[in-house]
Amino acid sequence: MDGILEPGVDPLSFRRQVLTVPARINLLGNPGDANEGDYATISAAIDIRAGASLEPAQGLVLEFVASEADGTPQVRVETSGDKYPLPYDGNADLLKGAVNRLHAFSGEFKSKHAAQGVRIATWTDVPFQSGLGGSSLFVLLTLAGLREFYDLDRRILNDYVVAELAQRVEAEELGITCGFADRYVPLFGGVAYIDYRGKLEQGEIGEEPYATYERLDGMVQELPLVMASTGLERDSGDIHGTMRPRYLDEHRRWQRDGGEPPPMVRLMTAAWETAWRGKTAMLAGDLATVGRLMNDNHRLVDEMMVYCGFSDGAGWANNLLIDTALKNGALGAKLTGAGGGGSVFALTRPGEEHRLAEAWAKAIDSAGLNNAAIGLPRVSTDGLVVRAE
Numbered sequence: 288m289d290g291i292l293e294p295g296v297d298p299l300s301f302r303r304q305v306l307t308v309p310a311r312i313n314l315l316g317n318p319g320d321a322n323e324g325d326y327a328t329i330s331a332a333i334d335i336r337a338g339a340s341l342e343p344a345q346g347l348v349l350e351f352v353a354s355e356a357d358g359t360p361q362v363r364v365e366t367s368g369d370k371y372p373l374p375y376d377g378n379a380d381l382l383k384g385a386v387n388r389l390h391a392f393s394g395e396f397k398s399k400h401a402a403q404g405v406r407i408a409t410w411t412d413v414p415f416q417s418g419l420g421g422s423s424l425f426v427l428l429t430l431a432g433l434r435e436f437y438d439l440d441r442r443i444l445n446d447y448v449v450a451e452l453a454q455r456v457e458a459e460e461l462g463i464t465c466g467f468a469d470r471y472v473p474l475f476g477g478v479a480y481i482d483y484r485g486k487l488e489q490g491e492i493g494e495e496p497y498a499t500y501e502r503l504d505g506m507v508q509e510l511p512l513v514m515a516s517t518g519l520e521r522d523s524g525d526i527h528g529t530m531r532p533r534y535l536d537e538h539r540r541w542q543r544d545g546g547e548p549p550p551m552v553r554l555m556t557a558a559w560e561t562a563w564r565g566k567t568a569m570l571a572g573d574l575a576t577v578g579r580l581m582n583d584n585h586r587l588v589d590e591m592m593v594y595c596g597f598s599d600g601a602g603w604a605n606n607l608l609i610d611t612a613l614k615n616g617a618l619g620a621k622l623t624g625a626g627g628g629g630s631v632f633a634l635t636r637p638g639e640e641h642r643l644a645e646a647w648a649k650a651i652d653s654a655g656l657n658n659a660a661i662g663l664p665r666v667s668t669d670g671l672v673v674r675a676e
Contacts, residue, residue, distance in 0.1 A: 453470040
């Protein structure tokens with residue numbers, strides 16, 4: 288234990304909680320996950336996870352540790368736990384934002400936290416700025432972990448609300464722009480068609496619909512995927528922070544003035560079409576069509592990014608790897624996230640994953656991408672996993 292229990296608190300009421308959540312990839316439809324538009328994506332949880340442990344402490348202790356096994360703090364913030372909101376200063380701000388938001392949202396948390404402090408230690412196996420929704424994982428782990436540790440009412444703080452709170456933490460507390468898939472997929476898991484209609488303006492919780500999360504993994508065949516992280520860091524919020532305002536401005540003027548859809552509306556609508564058509568193809572077992580739609584989706588993202596002022600579109604390294612994948616027999620290849628750096632993935636014919644991985648390894652070596660990494664991700668049917676100790 289990091290600290291003693293507060294006087295008068297039942298020690299059996301606060302058991303150590305350990306949680307993990309998976310990273311996510313957007314198979315089709317991005318970036319339409321209510322980031323630039325209110326459309327739909329097909330997204331999947333993959334078997335790369337981040338985690339957290341929570342245990343009784345004095346006040347509030349926030350940590351990033353090396354791994355679940357190695358609890359050595361790399362970042363540690365300690366507070367008395369009685370002064371909110373916590374200030375943002377670049378140290379554990381994702382965790383602070385989650386605590387601040389929950390403190391303002393839940394009177395039950397506020398009361399229980401005042402009676403007993405907590406240590407939250409987080410870790411991740413997700414590469415930094417890899418386009419796999421990594422920043423959202425820390426927010427989700429903190430929110431869900433505090434729900435478990437303090438046994439908060441799950442009717443009020445259900446998984447949909449946790450996902451929505453995570454969006455407000457990043458968008459409103461920290462000014463980070465990223466899509467709702469980052470907040471829903473790690474909690475719910477699997478492969479899903481996620482519908483974001485009604486969420487364009489990102490209003491208050493209860494004043495707009497929750498996303499509709501339709502699991503597909505029980506109805507579709509296993510997806511043979513190969514993924515490559517370029518090792519080039521970029522902040523997805525910087526990219527979406529440019530694209531979303533452009534979309535909103537064009538969409539509002541179009542709604543007011545009518546006429547032909549402006550470029551961002553046209554491109555985003557076409558990206559949504561890849562998602563709903565992809566759902567039809569996946570359910571029919573038509574991987575060739577899924578791959579073609581992935582290629583269409585990537586072309587649209589590349590066009591969007593050039594239109595929004597990113598001179599190399601989706602990023603030279605991403606485009607290099609995507610081109611290499613298609614020349615080596617992949618059915619489709621595209622970005623997982625915002626572009627610029629991050630990661631790409633490819634859909635192959637069953638049994639051809641290793642051949643593509645070898646082709647990518649050669650391309651990566653020739654391009655001097657010294658920090659790149661290649662993997663064969665599998666869909667994680669589990670989203671949030673919790674165990675009490």
